């Protein structure tokens with residue numbers, strides 16, 4: 001298949017995205033409008049230049065800076081509209097969007113009010129065929145108490161559209177075991193359990209998340225390539241990895257895990273995971289901040305040597321492993 005017929009074929013498939021951060025989806029033009037609303041005039045070009053990072057730490061700094069302009073419910077509504085248009089343009093019909101509720105709480109905001117505004121902003125897009133569900137995310141380095149407050153906020157939003165609880169941030173900060181009670185509570189109130197693990201951390205972080213916290217999907221998990229017995233376990237237990245190749249390249253996570261500074265997208269372990277029988281879903285992570293789209297990520301996967309039937313299977317898995325009841329998966 002030529003690159004252009006491949007991209008046409010990919011664009012024709014209805015897609016689901018399962019690892020996508022709202023705060024990482026703010027296009028430069030929308031960010032300009034947000035900063036202007038809060039008294040900072042910047043050009044789109046300046047914003048674009050900000051969306052560049054030499055390593056993971058720099059990316060986190062920019063992510064924090066961007067979220068500092070999400071101050072009121074209407075700011076959240078504005079970025080959801082932006083994201084929803086972008087997803088529809090990519091033929092995405094279903095997405096689980098991660099919301100950094102840990103950051104909202106840190107800034108003394110009311111997650112319930114922000115969430116209400118998000119839901120209202122998303123409604124017109126639902127009518128256009130885009131279904132959105134939400135993952136409430138805590139920040140690992142803020143500790144278990146702050147994470148428990150995120151679970152509590154998920155409960156007090158009283159919405160079926162909040163389907164999961166997750167943790168992101170610095171994997172090497174707080175030990176996994178300290179979040180046990182938090183994940184137990186999340187399970188008790190009916191939330192699915194997610195985590196970012198094995199992105200910058202080692203395979204041990206993935207194992208601990210499965211054994212101690214009972215997580216059902218792993219965000220990134222690319223460190224598994226360094227642990228064959230973990231790969232066997234992921235395949236046997238059918239625990240999916242949410243793979244975001246463009247993100248891994250731009251944050252330096254790929255180079256870090258492969259211990260090769262010059263790691264290229266072609267070196268990504270996605271084909272090895274897939275051919276080992278590990279469920280994988282393909283996603284963009286922070287599309288605006290990593291200058292990527294879901295179609296770009298499928299093109300990346302093709303560059304890694306995955307064939308059309310394999311890409312088609314990967315696309316199906318995004319629906320299969322979505323947090324939707326079985327009878328709603330096909331119609332999502």
Ligand SMILES: [Zn+2]
Nearest residue numbers: 021196219285
């Ligand atoms: Zn992520």
